[in-house]
Amino acid sequence: MTDVQITFDCADPAALAAFWAEALGHQVQAPPPGFESWEQALEAMGVPPERRNSASAVVDPAGTAPRLFFQRVPEPKQVKNRVHLDVRAAPGLVGDARMAALEAAAERLVSLGATRLRRHEPAAPLAAGHIVMADPEGNEFCLD
Structure with a gap:
C-alpha cells in the first residue's frame, strides 16, 4: 500500500499547522528523538533563525489519517483550490x-x-x- 501526504503551500507553516491540528484533533509532529522542541532540534541542525518556520507537519495521533505538510512559499495564494x-x-x-x-x-x-x-x-x-x-x-x- 502506498502512503499519502497532503501538502499545503503557505506563508506561515507553524501557524497553519497549529490551526489544522486543532481543527482535526491531530497534533503537530513531534521533534526528532533526543530533542524536547523543534526550536532545539533546528538549532542543533544549524538552521538559521530566519529559516526555522520553513515547514511544519501535522499527524493523526491514531496514525490512520494522512500527514499534513506545510511548506513556506514566497508567493501568496492566487486562485481557488483544485483539490480541497x-x-x-x-x-x-x-x-x-x-x-x-x-x-x-x-x-x-x-x-x-x-x-x-x-x-x-x-x-x-x-x-x-x-x-x-x-x-x-x-x-x-x-x-x-
Missing part, C-alpha cells in the same frame, strides 16, 4: 441534525481563525448539504 479537504463534521447525520452539526463545527473553526464562505442547503436526492470554509491563509475546505 472535506472535514467530516456530521457523518451519518441527515437533514436539520446534519446542518446543525455543521453549523456548530463552523462556529468552532471560525473561533480558531477560519472564514465561513457559504452554506449549501441539502438538495434531494444526492446533495446532503455542506458549508464551505477557508483556513487562515484562504485555502478552501468543506464541512461535510
Whole structure:
C-alpha cells in the first residue's frame, strides 16, 4: 500500500499547522528523538533563525489519517483550490441534525481563525448539504 501526504503551500507553516491540528484533533509532529522542541532540534541542525518556520507537519495521533505538510512559499495564494479537504463534521447525520452539526463545527473553526464562505442547503436526492470554509491563509475546505 502506498502512503499519502497532503501538502499545503503557505506563508506561515507553524501557524497553519497549529490551526489544522486543532481543527482535526491531530497534533503537530513531534521533534526528532533526543530533542524536547523543534526550536532545539533546528538549532542543533544549524538552521538559521530566519529559516526555522520553513515547514511544519501535522499527524493523526491514531496514525490512520494522512500527514499534513506545510511548506513556506514566497508567493501568496492566487486562485481557488483544485483539490480541497472535506472535514467530516456530521457523518451519518441527515437533514436539520446534519446542518446543525455543521453549523456548530463552523462556529468552532471560525473561533480558531477560519472564514465561513457559504452554506449549501441539502438538495434531494444526492446533495446532503455542506458549508464551505477557508483556513487562515484562504485555502478552501468543506464541512461535510
